[in-house]
Amino acid sequence: MHRIEPAAAEKLKTWFAGYVSRYKTGDKVRDHNILIKEQHTWNVCREICNLSEALDVDENGRILAEITALFHDVGRFEQYTRYGTFLDRASVNHAGLGIEILKENRVLDDLDAHSREFIYRVIEYHNTAFLPSDEDDLCLFFSRMLRDADKLDIWRVVTEYYHREEGEKNNAVELGLPDSPGVTPEAIGNLMERSIVMAEHIRNLNDFKLLQMGWVFDVNFAHTRREIKRRLYMERILDVLPDSEAIRRIAGVIREELNRRD
Template sequence: MYSTEKTEEWFSVYVDSFRVDGALENMQELKRKHSWRVCGIACAIAESLEWNEPRDRWLAHAIGLLHDTARFEQYRDYKTFADAASFDHGDRGAEILAREFDWEDVEDGDREKLLAAVRFHNKIEIPPKTPLAQYRWCALARDADKIDVFRMVQSRIDNGTIYDMLPRHKKVTGLSPALVEEVRATGRGSYKNARSLQDYRLIQLTWGLDLNFPVSAATLREEGIFARIAEDLEKYEIKDLTGEIIKKIYNM
């Protein structure tokens, strides 16, 4: 199964099983396209880091494409991508893949790398006890996923479709004081304190502190993504906080 073509075929058949009358729901289609983009980003990062062994190239491709496997079931059954209101999509994705993916001829160590990357791509952090052989693949999944979400959110803000993607954030405007204080205290923000698009943007900015590879931060910096977030939050008088976060990101 060390074949990108076979992996793509498995993914396409799996996703197609969620089609109704030949079509995915809009949010499932969003995740299908996201998965393909993350696949490309993961492969590009791996190539830039010279992870050039054939199995490394396959792992980067498979991890990117399969990281959100559980999202399709999640939206079908719960009509949400909120893990707190349904299930942990990283854990569920690893369970689905362990049970249903074609593992023929894939060595056990590579199987565990892929499953760990899927399981931990959405966690607050990679568990410290994660074996070193798996750790870099978890880091790759997290960076590639974040890069695409950064780009996707910025693009939708620019073209006026952001609330199609984040409908619940339309109900409230402004920053939550509890979230600002949480970010000041910990450098991270939790969704329990987030209500608005501005809250989401502040949380997203903190993601920059969790990027694992210099090329990831450099890519987003060159695209102006971090500066745009800071600009969008400027009127909320937290320039000291956003400036400090960006400075830390740029110095990583």
């Protein structure tokens, strides 16, 4: 892998900050949602650096990982501006859009073609339900790091939101889902099988919370499981779900998953 110098990485961060600033219009609700994704990006950069350290990744690997984090959601700003939503299935795949934006703006032109393609692939895989089976191990490793780092910060965003003291409902965070009672049985079924919740089973906000809990079954590294426990992410989602026998059983399998040894 070609070496990315720290100065080159700094230049990319500066480009990103300038790029995002173009999406702030002065409209309070819109700017707030742009800011959520900007803040999320910087946090995922930090999460992936911490994860790299926990996994003993060398400095070059850490910088490369950080670049994938920096650009993983670069498509979000254009997605939100064009469609007013972060829901991919109602708009566009934000990973693909992000890659297009990087290409159009020739953002990675200072890197060699191999590193550039590598970064595009890791971005492409960050939001798929499953990783491809026909990828090389290094790309899969970096994709796993990005997916864990991304989830760690999404859990922050949603748990802070569910426990907000004030502030209104944010349809962009809730993806426009209705806050209706009950949960979809198929979502419960996925979790009882220790699987992630399939997107087609998401019908209300409770299902969306179950989907977020189910991400523990897609976590790749022990460091991530430790952080989930330390930050009480699952407890904070359970707090805002209805209390039922099914939910208590889900809490049990989630706890088992987080405590499993690997």
